[in-house]
Amino acid sequence: MRLIMIAPPGAGKGTQAKRLSDRYDHPHVETGDIIRTAIKNETTAGQKAKKYVDKGKLVPDEVVVELIEERIERPDCRQGFILDGFPRTLPQAEALDEMMQKHDLSLDAVLHLDVSNEEVTERLLARGRDDDTPEAIEQRLEEYRN
Ligand code: ADP
Numbered sequence: 001m002r003l004i005m006i007a008p009p010g011a012g013k014g015t016q017a018k019r020l021s022d023r024y025d026h027p028h029v030e031t032g033d034i035i036r037t038a039i040k041n042e043t044t045a046g047q048k049a050k051k052y053v054d055k056g057k058l059v060p061d062e063v064v065v066e067l068i069e070e071r072i073e074r075p076d077c078r079q080g081f082i083l084d085g086f087p088r089t090l091p092q093a094e095a096l097d098e099m100m101q102k103h104d105l106s107l108d109a110v111l112h113l114d115v116s117n118e119e120v121t122e123r124l125l126a127r128g129r130d131d132d133t134p135e136a137i138e139q140r141l142e143e144y145r146n
Helices: 013-024 031-040 044-054 061-072 090-102 117-127 134-145
Strands: 002-006 028-030 081-084 109-112
Touching: 002 013, 013 028, 013 081, 028 031, 028 061, 031 044, 031 061, 044 061, 061 081, 061 090, 117 134
Parallel strands: 002 081, 002 109, 028 081
Antiparallel strands: none
């Protein structure tokens, strides 16, 4: 089964993706985590990504697409995967379409967790990470809607 998870920040997307990954025994392909690992290992993609992540900006599409393609082409993804955090832009969605076509695969579902702004704001404020101020939260929700 090939699934994409889409949800605003704070909706619990990672938690639900992990549960689905356990239930169906498919890898949980967590984009933010893949990027952080590339940075830690100082790979070419990681070196390109670092300055964007440090500023809280989106990493350029071609860098993310390359990392995701490499990940979902590995043998453990052959039976399926749960994509979390990708695609996040229109060019990424188009690149994913191309990848699927190239391997003659199709997606089974896109799960959209629809949580109200009030609810996610409350959840993020309760989490209390450094970038979870009301202003930053509003900015991230705005970016998500775009
Ligand atoms: P958050 O959802 O709080 O942004 P993530 O762990 O999903 O946290 O992502 C951390 C960082 O990794 C983002 O700030 C961004 O720089 C980068 N990133 C993650 N996913 C993508 C993506 N699909 N496209 C571009 N950059 C991404």
